[in-house]
Amino acid sequence: MIKATKEHKELVVRILVSAFKDLEEDNSINFIVKNDKRRIERMKALMGYLFEKSLLFGEVYLSQNKNACLLLSFSEKEKITLRTIFLDIQLLFKCIGIRNIFNVLKRQKLVKEFYPEENHIKPVIMGALKEAYGSGSAARLVLKVMTTYKRNKKPVVLDTVSEYNIKLYQKFGFKIIREEKTLGFPISLLRLN
DSSP: OEEOOGGGHHHHHHHHHHHHTTOOSSOHHHHHSOOSTTHHHHHHHHHHHHHHHHHHHEEEEEOTTSSEEEEEEEGGGOOOOHHHHHHHHHHIIIIIOTTTHHHHHHHHHHHHHHSOSSOOEEEEEEEEOGGGTTSSHHHHHHHHHHHHTTTOOSOEEEEEOOHHHHHHHHHTTOEEEEEEOTTSSOEEEEEEO
């Protein structure tokens, strides 16, 4: 596994866009990114935003073959700074749009209530290049990251809307601790430790 740096931003964005661009099911990405002729451009802005925030508040990992990535955030590091305000404003104009801002804020408020007050690790997003699906790159990366944090005392908490992801995370030992359906699609909160 490779710990990503600023120089890996373009690669990570490419991996994440490849992983999510064709998903049509209800999910958090499609909730935020409008499906129009600028979809790919908007997705690049979102994935770049997630990369920047993960570097500020956590870590970003790439699989050894650079086909998959995993972005983490550590709750105790998260804080509002001038840099984060600037990133939020950029995301608003490059991705979310004024019309969608209230829906996105509602989702963020709801999801934030899911997470524990105690310090925790949050896998922000994970993806693999479309052409690498089924190769095991993402699964091996998750296992290596989990091994790295094996002695971790903090819970690992994440939210997902995908049934596939729920089953995948359950294979790694995550348990569903809450489900929410008020946004028009189900969001499940899962926890490990």
